[in-house]
Amino acid sequence: MKIYHKPVLKKEAVNALSINPNGLYVDATFGGGGHSATILNNLGLRGKLFAFDQDNDSNINKINDPRFVLINNRFSNIKKYLKFYSIDKINGVIADFGVSSYQLDSPSRGFSINKNSRLDMRMNQNQSLDAYFIVNNYSEKKLTSIFLNYGELKKANIFSNLIVSKRKKNLITTTYQLKSAISNLYNDSNKNKILSKVFQAIRIEVNNELNEIKTFLKKSTEILNPGGRLVCISYHSLEDRLVKRYIKSGNFEGIPKKDFYGNIIKPLKVIGKLITPSSNEIKTNRRSRSAKLRIGEKI
Numbered sequence: 001m002k003i004y005h006k007p008v009l010k011k012e013a014v015n016a017l018s019i020n021p022n023g024l025y026v027d028a029t030f031g032g033g034g035h036s037a038t039i040l041n042n043l044g045l046r047g048k049l050f051a052f053d054q055d056n057d058s059n060i061n062k063i064n065d066p067r068f069v070l071i072n073n074r075f076s077n078i079k080k081y082l083k084f085y086s087i088d089k090i091n092g093v094i095a096d097f098g099v100s101s102y103q104l105d106s107p108s109r110g111f112s113i114n115k116n117s118r119l120d121m122r123m124n125q126n127q128s129l130d131a132y133f134i135v136n137n138y139s140e141k142k143l144t145s146i147f148l149n150y151g152e153l154k155k156a157n158i159f160s161n162l163i164v165s166k167r168k169k170n171l172i173t174t175t176y177q178l179k180s181a182i183s184n185l186y187n188d189s190n191k192n193k194i195l196s197k198v199f200q201a202i203r204i205e206v207n208n209e210l211n212e213i214k215t216f217l218k219k220s221t222e223i224l225n226p227g228g229r230l231v232c233i234s235y236h237s238l239e240d241r242l243v244k245r246y247i248k249s250g251n252f253e254g255i256p257k258k259d260f261y262g263n264i265i266k267p268l269k270v271i272g273k274l275i276t277p278s279s280n281e282i283k284t285n286r287r288s289r290s291a292k293l294r295i296g297e298k299i
Contacts, residue, residue, distance in 0.1 A: 006032075006034065006101060006284075006285050006287075006288075007031075007032065007034025007035050007038075007096070008096060008098065008233060008277065008281075008285065008287070008288040008291045009233055009275065009277055009281070009288070009291055009293050010034055010035060010038055011038075012275050012293055013035060013094055013096070013231050013233060013293060014035065014038045014039055014042065014094070016094075016229060016231045016271070016272075016275075016293065016295045017039070017091075017092040017094060017229050017231055018092070018229055019039065019042045019043065019047075019091075019092070020047075020091050021042065021043055021044035021046075021047055022043075022044050022046040022047055023043070023047055023048075023090075023091030023092065024047070024048045024049075024050075024087065024089075024090045024091055025039055025043070025047070025048070025049050025050075025090060025091055025092045025093065025094075026049070026050045026051070026052070026078060026082075026090055026092070026093040026094070026220070027039060027049060027050075027051040027052070027093075027094055028051075028052050028075035028078060028093055028094065028095040028216060028220070029052070029053065029075060029094075029095050029096045029097065030051035030052060030053035030058050030061070030070060031053060031055075031058060031061070031096070031100040031102070032058075032061050032100060032101070032102065033051075033058075033061040033062075033063055035094055035096065036049060036051050036063060036068065037063060039094070040063065040065055040067060040068060043067060045067075047067055048067050048068075048069075049067055049068050049069070050068075050069045050070075050071060050082060050085070050087070050090075051068070051069070051070045051071065052070075052071050052072075052073060052074070052075045052077075052078060052081070053070065053071075053072060054072060054073055054074045054075075054123050054124040055072075055100075055103070055123055055124065055125070056072055056125065056126075057102065057106075057125075058070070058072075059072065069085070074124070074212060075095060075212070075216045075220075076211075076212045076215035076216045076219065077219075078093070078216060078219050078220050078223070079219040079220075079222060079223050080219075082223065087223075088223065089223055089224070089225045089228075090220075090223055090224060090225065090228060091224075091225055091228050091229075092224070092228050092229040092230070092231070093220045093224070093228075093229075093230055093231070094231040094232075094233075095216065095220075095231070095232050095233070096233040097209075097213065097232070097233060097234050097235060097239050098233065098234075098235045098287070098291070099111050099203070101287065103123075104287075108120070109121070109122075110130075110131055110175055111199070111203065112175070113175065113179065113192065113195040113196060113199055115175065116174055116175055116176040117174060117175055118132065118173060118174055118175075119131035119132040119135055119172070119173065119174060119175060119178060119202075120132065121199075121202060121203045121206045121207070122206055122207065123206075123207045124207075129206055130206060131202050131203070131206055132172075132173065134146070134202055134205055134206060135163060135167070135172050135178060135202065136167050136171050136172055140157075140160045140161060140164045141160075143159070143160035143163060143164070144156045144157045144159075144160040146201045146202065146204075146205050147159050147160060147197075147198065147201050149201075150200065150201035150202075150204040150205060150210075150238065151197040151198055151200055151201030152197065152237070152238075153194075153197050153198070153201070158185065159182055159185060159198065162181060162182055162184070162185065163178075163181055163182065166181040167181075175199075178198075179195060182194075182198065200236065204238070209239075210238060210239075210242065213239060213242055213243075214242060214246075214252060217230070217232075217242065217243070217246045218246075221267045221268060221296075221298065224298040225298060226298050226299065227297060227298060228297070228298045229271070229295060229296070229297055229298075230247065230268060230295070230296040230297070230298070231293065231294075231295050232247075232293070232294050232295075232296075233291050233292065233293050234291070234292050234294075235290045235291055235292075236290065240292050240294070243294050244294060246268075246296075247268050247270055247294055247295075247296035248266075248270055249264075249266055250265060250266030250267055250268065266299070267298060267299060268296035268297060268298060268299060269296065269297050269299055270294075270295070270296060271295040271296065271297050272295055274292055274293070274294060275292070275293040275294075275295075276291065276292055276293070277289065277291050
């Protein structure tokens with residue numbers, strides 16, 4: 001049985017790859033396979049598509065096509081694993097950094113603020129670090145850092161102080177217990193916004209998401225052919241800032257580096273403007289509303 005997931009900006013993202021029918025492409029975030037299926041529809045018989053997904057549940061969506069290979073590993077390992085297949089260069093790569101609909105809707109995964117489950121939030125269910133460990137074992141100082149830097153929460157110290165205080169009485173085991181532990185810090189009007197930031201912060205820490213994105217951007221650029229495209233879809237400012245700065249300046253500080261003669265050193269050039277979902281797409285898929293698509297081309 002296929003796992004349902006509605007791909008965001010599917011047409012726009014695949015068009016951005018400017019596909020060569022005989023080219024070699026990578027879908028770095030396979031998930032439900034929506035982007036991969038569309039890429040395959042645009043490839044000829046000699047084209048090839050590799051896809052990455054560290055979530056083994058994605059295997060249910062594996063596409064039966066001789067041109068397709070699914071690799072169950074982190075996208076940060078793109079260069080390393082393609083070498084196993086004697087692949088040194090590719091024509092394009094797409095990455096959708098969002099949590100899949102399946103992961104959000106699956107009660108056992110612990111990603112959603114609206115479903116009660118054990119605190120988990122692991123993209124890779126084989127890793128040991130999960131949300132339960134972070135919430136119940138991280139120091140107050142470390143929790144504050146996570147909520148401040150990954151959740152961009154004001155008064156992050158109050159959230160961490162309250163969690164540490166509550167867990168001293170009883171361990172915080174489930175998503176609803178976490179919500180209850182910090183219930184004094186939100187009301188009906190800002191509940192979803194506050195909880196989304198708290199869950200986002202913990203999820204980013206669990207999966208080392210920002211460092212994974214940084215490594216992916218660098219490694220994928222290294223294996224792109226000149227003229228090859230890097231297409232990224234991000235969903236919050238922390239992700240988008242990394243993508244925007246890297247494509248524009250070649251680093252994550254956003255400050256272009258120059259050689260001895262004053263020429264800017266960067267591996268990519270910006271293609272087009274920022275792309276966001278249409279009003280029609282947002283109507284049919286509310287989870288797409290914060291998506292931002294950026295395109296870089298290897299110089």
